[in-house]
Amino acid sequence: MNLYKLxxxxxxxxxxxxxxLEKDIQNLVEENLQTLYGLDFVKxxxxxxxxxxxxxGFDQQFNSFVIIEYKKTKTFSVIxxxxxxxxxxxxxxxxxxxxxxxxxxxxxxxEEIDWSQSRVIFISPQFxxxxxxxxxxxxxxxxxxxxxxxxxxxxxxxxxxxxxxxSINTIETKDDRTEQVNKEIKVYSEEDQLKKGNENIQxxxxxxxxxxxxxxxxxxxxxxxxxxxxxxxxxxxxFDVQKTKLKLRVNLKQGTLDDPKLFFRDVSNxxxxxxxxxxxxxxxxxxxxxxMSCIKQSYNYHI
Numbered sequence: 001m002n003l004y005k006l007x008x009x010x011x012x013x014x015x016x017x018x019x020x021l022e023k024d025i026q027n028l029v030e031e032n033l034q035t036l037y038g039l040d041f042v043k044x045x046x047x048x049x050x051x052x053x054x055x056x057g058f059d060q061q062f063n064s065f066v067i068i069e070y071k072k073t074k075t076f077s078v079i080x081x082x083x084x085x086x087x088x089x090x091x092x093x094x095x096x097x098x099x100x101x102x103x104x105x106x107x108x109x110x111e112e113i114d115w116s117q118s119r120v121i122f123i124s125p126q127f128x129x130x131x132x133x134x135x136x137x138x139x140x141x142x143x144x145x146x147x148x149x150x151x152x153x154x155x156x157x158x159x160x161x162x163x164x165x166x167s168i169n170t171i172e173t174k175d176d177r178t179e180q181v182n183k184e185i186k187v188y189s190e191e192d193q194l195k196k197g198n199e200n201i202q203x204x205x206x207x208x209x210x211x212x213x214x215x216x217x218x219x220x221x222x223x224x225x226x227x228x229x230x231x232x233x234x235x236x237x238x239f240d241v242q243k244t245k246l247k248l249r250v251n252l253k254q255g256t257l258d259d260p261k262l263f264f265r266d267v268s269n270x271x272x273x274x275x276x277x278x279x280x281x282x283x284x285x286x287x288x289x290x291x292m293s294c295i296k297q298s299y300n301y302h303i
Contacts, residue, residue, distance in 0.1 A: 005152055015151045018125065022070045025123060025147060028155070029068065030055055036157065037121070038233035039066055042103050048095055051088050058100060061235065061275065062223055064117040065089060065096055071124040078131050082120045082142040087177040089118060090184055116186050117224060123147055123157075132160050137168040139187040190222045197241040204284050205241055208248075211292055212237060215299050225273035235275040236298045245283045248291070250298040251276035259294055 004011040019025050026044070033041045039057035042065075046053040055068035067085045089096055093110060100108050119141040127144050135142050144160040169182055190209075194202050205227070212218060212229050218236060221228040226249075228238040239248040250257065254268040254277040268277040276298070282291065 001148075001156075003150055003154070014154065017149045017151055019072065019147075019149060022072050025070045025072075025125075026054055029070070029123060029147075033057055037066070040104070042100050046099060048092055049088060051084065053085060053088075056096070056099065058104075059117070062117045063112055063114045064119070065100075065113070065115075066119055066121060068121045068123065071122060074124075074126065074128045074131070076131075077134070078122055078127075078142060078144065079134050082122075082140075083175070083178050083181050085120050086118060086141065086181045086185060090115065090180060114224065115184060117188075118185055119143060119187075121145060127160065135160075136162050136164045137166055138162065138164050138189060139167050139169070141181075141185050141187050186224070188222045188224050190220065190227055193222060193227050193241045196243065197246075198243055200284050201241060201244060201246065204282065204286075205239070205246060208239070208246070208282065208288065208291075211288060212295060215296070217303075218299070228275070231299060231302050234302050236302050237276075237295045238274040239282065240273060245281050247272075247274075247279060248282050249274035249276040249279050250294055252298050252301060253277055256301075257294060257297060261290060263290065264294065 003014040005014050029036060030041055030044055033039045033055070037057070038061070039059055042056040042058050043053075044055055046056045053067050054070050057066040057068060058064070059066055067089070069081065069085070093113075093115065097108050097110060097113070100106070121143045123145045125147060127146060132144065135144060140162075146158050146160070148156045150156070194205055197205065209220065209227070213220070215231070215236075218229050218231050221230045221235070226238040226240040228235045230236065235251050237248060237250050239246045249267075249272060250264070254266055257264060257278050259278070264278040264280045266277060267279045272279055280291070
């Protein structure tokens with residue numbers, strides 16, 4: 001990628017400034033973990049059973065641990081390391097909980113954690129074609145992020161995203177570690193939610209999704225209990241699919257939604273799987289124009 005700075009009518013080249021050490025990348029990410037990934041920082045250099053995790057984070061939205069590793073070399077195996085870290089976590093859940101409590105001072109019960117949504121993030125200045133191809137499955141809980149630093153103090157992070165429809169579970173393996181991780185940890189897709197609804201509801205979900213994605217910068221983020229729509233790493237709205245309806249939330253606090261038709265109910269004291277204090281039932285007769293006017297309020301708040 002060529003990057004330039006506009007100086008009146010002249011373009012000045014902005015040059016790539018390579019990171020000298022992995023630690024430079026690690027320090028930068030840990031100082032900005034919430035900004036970059038929406039994660040809480042737990043521990044740097046977390047050692048357990050002869051393995052060392054560079055950065056341990058926690059995702060409050062999904063109540064799951066996130067392991068982050070930094071690499072400057074191109075020789076490491078994403079698959080082997082990823083499964084090793086997740087297997088370590090699944091076999092030592094109490095140690096991860098204890099570390100979280102000691103480092104943050106917050107209580108965390110085992111049953112509060114959704115281990116199935118744990119994941120590993122690899123960050124490197126560059127990944128090889130082989131490394132990228134090794135995660136070309138739709139349900140691997142690994143993310144590859146390339147990081148670049150430029151001479152104008154700009155940092156760019158790009159995620160390599162797989163477009164594969166092939167499941168890792170179709171690959172035969174005799175590795176107990178791999179089988180354990182694949183059994184306990186799941187990467188959820190839109191199809192996992194959509195199949196819960198009848199044909200009319202699936203069509204409604206597709207229409208609503210298209211309307212929401214017309215909002216600039218919004219991305220689809222399917223998880224265990226709902227299909228979320230994120231802007232700047234925050235869920236703006238989400239819905240879960242039921243047989244004859246959708247349940248939709250907007251991510252606004254109680255008392256902040258302008259809803260003259262009283263379409264939404266206050267769920268601040270009830271609790272839901274989604275995000276936000278407002279929930280509505282959506283069916284094929286719902287006025288989607290009015291619904292979008294409410295969703296846009298959350299979008300404008302989080303922009």
